[in-house]
Amino acid sequence: MKYFNFIVFMVIVLTFVSSVKGQVEGLEQNFYKTTCPNAEQIVRNITWNHVANNSELPAKLLRMFFHDCFVRGCDASVLIDSTANNTAEKDAFPNLSLAGFDVIDEVKTALENSCPGIVSCADIVALATRDSISFQFNQSLWEVETGRRDGNVSLASEALANILSPFSNFTTLSQGFAKKNLSSHDLVVLSGAHTIGVAHCFFFSNRLFNFTGNGDTDPSLNSTYAATLKTLCQNQSDITTTVAMDPGDNLTFNNHYFVILKQNQGLFQSDAALLTDGSSSNLVDKLLDSENFFKAFKNSIKRMGQIEVLTGTNGVIRKKCSVVN
Numbered sequence: 001m002k003y004f005n006f007i008v009f010m011v012i013v014l015t016f017v018s019s020v021k022g023q024v025e026g027l028e029q030n031f032y033k034t035t036c037p038n039a040e041q042i043v044r045n046i047t048w049n050h051v052a053n054n055s056e057l058p059a060k061l062l063r064m065f066f067h068d069c070f071v072r073g074c075d076a077s078v079l080i081d082s083t084a085n086n087t088a089e090k091d092a093f094p095n096l097s098l099a100g101f102d103v104i105d106e107v108k109t110a111l112e113n114s115c116p117g118i119v120s121c122a123d124i125v126a127l128a129t130r131d132s133i134s135f136q137f138n139q140s141l142w143e144v145e146t147g148r149r150d151g152n153v154s155l156a157s158e159a160l161a162n163i164l165s166p167f168s169n170f171t172t173l174s175q176g177f178a179k180k181n182l183s184s185h186d187l188v189v190l191s192g193a194h195t196i197g198v199a200h201c202f203f204f205s206n207r208l209f210n211f212t213g214n215g216d217t218d219p220s221l222n223s224t225y226a227a228t229l230k231t232l233c234q235n236q237s238d239i240t241t242t243v244a245m246d247p248g249d250n251l252t253f254n255n256h257y258f259v260i261l262k263q264n265q266g267l268f269q270s271d272a273a274l275l276t277d278g279s280s281s282n283l284v285d286k287l288l289d290s291e292n293f294f295k296a297f298k299n300s301i302k303r304m305g306q307i308e309v310l311t312g313t314n315g316v317i318r319k320k321c322s323v324v325n
C-alpha cells in the first residue's frame with residue numbers, strides 16, 4: 001500500500017514537473033550521451049565547416065526544420081525523396097527554397113560511421129539548425145532536446161495542407177500554430193526567423209503590383225520600401241528573383257526583423273499581420289529588446305522541436321535520411 005502510494009505520488013510529481021517544464025516524454029538533453037557520446041560534436045563540426053563556406057546555410061536549415069516539424073511532426077519526413085509511387089514533401093510547391101540536404105547527409109554518414117543505427121535524422125535536423133545559427137556566436141545559442149525518431153511517410157499533399165501561407169492573416173496563422181500546440185506568442189517569436197534568409201518575389205509581389213485587383217499596392221506596406229521592392233521584382237509573375245527578408249542585415253541572426261516590422265517593412269502579408277492584433281503587436285514591441293528576443297526564441301524553438309515527435313519505440317532510425325529503411 002505504501003509502495004502503491006509512493007508510485008501514485010511520483011506519477012503526480014512527474015506529471016506536474018513535466019507539464020511545468022514543458023517536457024515531452026522521450027525527449028531530453030544529451031539523449032545520446034552513452035550511445036553516441038560524440039554525436040553532438042560531430043554534428044557541430046560538420047555544420048560549422050559548411051557555414052564557414054556558405055553564410056546562407058543557417059536560413060536554409062531553419063526553414064528545413066520548420067517545414068519538417070509542421071508537417072507530420074519533427075520526424076525528418078522533409079528529407080525523404082519522392083519515389084515512383086509517391087510525391088514527397090520536398091517536392092510540394094512550398095519547397096521553393098528548401099536546401100541544405102547535402103549537409104544533413106554528410107552528417108548522417110559521419111554518424112553512421114561512428115555509431116551505426118543510433119542517431120535519428122530528425123535529431124540531426126534539430127541540432128544542425130541550432131549549430132548553423134550559433135556559428136556566428138561561436139557558442140550554442142540554445143539547448144536542443146534529442147531522442148526523436150524518424151518517420152517513414154512523406155506526402156506532398158500534407159506539406160501543402162500544413163505549411164502556412166505567406167499570404168495568411170493573423171487569424172489563419174494563429175490557428176495554424178494552435179493546431180501544432182503552439183501559441184500566438186510562438187508565432188510572433190518564431191517569425192523573427194525572418195531576420196535571416198531570402199524570399200522569392202512571387203510570395204509577396206501581389207502586395208506590390210495588384211493588391212486588390214486594381215493594380216494597387218498594399219497600403220500597409222511602407223511606401224518607400226514598396227518602391228524599392230518594385231525595382232527588384234520585375235512583375236507579379238517573377239518566380240526567379242529573391243529578396244532579403246531583413247534588408248541590409250540578412251545574414252546576422254538578431255532581433256532586427258522586429259525593427260523593420262515596426263517600420264512596416266515586413267515582406268510578407270503574414271509578417272504585416274503580426275501588427276494587426278493587439279497583443280501580438282505588443283509582443284513585437286517587447287522583442288525590440290534583444291535580450292527578450294533571444295530568450296523567447298530559445299523557448300519557442302524548443303516547443304517547435306516537440307511537435308508530434310516519435311520517441312521511444314515509435315518510428316525508426318533511418319539508415320539514410322533521404323530514403324525509408
Ligand SMILES: *[C@@H]1O[C@H](CO)[C@@H](O)[C@H](O)[C@H]1NC(C)=O
Nearest residue numbers: 038041042043044045046049
Ligand atoms: C572537424 O572537421 C575537420 C574538418 O573536416 C576535421 O579535420 C576534424 O577532425 C573534425 N574534428 C572532429 C572532432 O570531428
Ligand SMILES: *[C@@H]1O[C@H](CO)[C@@H](O)[C@H](O)[C@H]1NC(C)=O
Nearest residue numbers: 046048049050051052053054
Ligand atoms: C570550404 O571551402 C574550402 C576552400 O574552398 C574547401 O577546401 C573546403 O572543402 C570547403 N568545406 C566544405 C565543408 O565545403
Ligand SMILES: *[C@@H]1O[C@H](CO)[C@@H](O)[C@H](O)[C@H]1NC(C)=O
Nearest residue numbers: 081082083084085086323324
Ligand atoms: C510502389 O508500388 C508498388 C505496387 O503497389 C509496390 O510493389 C512498390 O513496393 C512501391 N514502391 C515503393 C518505393 O514504395
Ligand SMILES: *[C@@H]1O[C@H](CO)[C@@H](O)[C@H](O)[C@H]1NC(C)=O
Nearest residue numbers: 090091092093095096098099
Ligand atoms: C520543388 O518542387 C518542384 C516541383 O514543384 C521540383 O521541381 C523541385 O525539384 C523541388 N525542389 C527541391 C529542392 O526539392
Ligand SMILES: *[C@@H]1O[C@H](CO)[C@@H](O)[C@H](O)[C@H]1NC(C)=O
Nearest residue numbers: 048134135136137138139140
Ligand atoms: C571560439 O570558442 C572557442 C572555445 O570556447 C575558443 O577556443 C575560440 O578561441 C573561439 N574562437 C573565436 C574566433 O572567438
Ligand SMILES: *[C@@H]1O[C@H](CO)[C@@H](O)[C@H](O)[C@H]1NC(C)=O
Nearest residue numbers: 167168169170171172173276
Ligand atoms: C482571414 O483569412 C481567412 C481565410 O482566407 C478568412 O476566412 C478570414 O475571414 C480572414 N479573417 C480576417 C479577420 O480578415
Ligand SMILES: *[C@@H]1O[C@H](CO)[C@@H](O)[C@H](O)[C@H]1NC(C)=O
Nearest residue numbers: 178179180181306307308309
Ligand atoms: C497537442 O497536445 C495534446 C495534449 O498534450 C496532444 O495530445 C496532441 O497530440 C498535441 N498535438 C500536437 C500537434 O502536437
Ligand SMILES: *[C@@H]1O[C@H](CO)[C@@H](O)[C@H](O)[C@H]1NC(C)=O
Nearest residue numbers: 209210211212213214215236
Ligand atoms: C490584377 O488583378 C485583377 C483581378 O484579379 C486582374 O483582372 C488583372 O488582370 C490583374 N492585373 C495585372 C496587371 O495582373
Ligand SMILES: *[C@@H]1O[C@H](CO)[C@@H](O)[C@H](O)[C@H]1NC(C)=O
Nearest residue numbers: 234235236237238239240241
Ligand atoms: C516578369 O519578370 C520575369 C523576370 O524578370 C521575366 O522573365 C518575365 O518575362 C516577366 N513577365 C512579364 C509578363 O512581364
Ligand SMILES: *[C@@H]1O[C@H](CO)[C@@H](O)[C@H](O)[C@H]1NC(C)=O
Nearest residue numbers: 198242243244248249250251
Ligand atoms: C545579404 O547580405 C550580404 C552581406 O551584407 C549581401 O552581400 C547580400 O547581397 C545580401 N543578400 C541579399 C539577397 O540582399
Ligand SMILES: *[C@@H]1O[C@H](CO)[C@@H](O)[C@H](O)[C@H]1NC(C)=O
Nearest residue numbers: 222223224225262263264265
Ligand atoms: C518607412 O521606412 C522608413 C525607413 O526606411 C522609415 O523611416 C519610415 O518611418 C517608414 N514609414 C512607415 C510609415 O512606417
Ligand SMILES: *[C@@H]1O[C@H](CO)[C@@H](O)[C@H](O)[C@H]1NC(C)=O
Nearest residue numbers: 150151152153310314315316
Ligand atoms: C515504418 O515502417 C516500418 C516497416 O515497414 C514499420 O514497422 C514502422 O512501424 C513504420 N514506422 C512509422 C513511424 O510509420
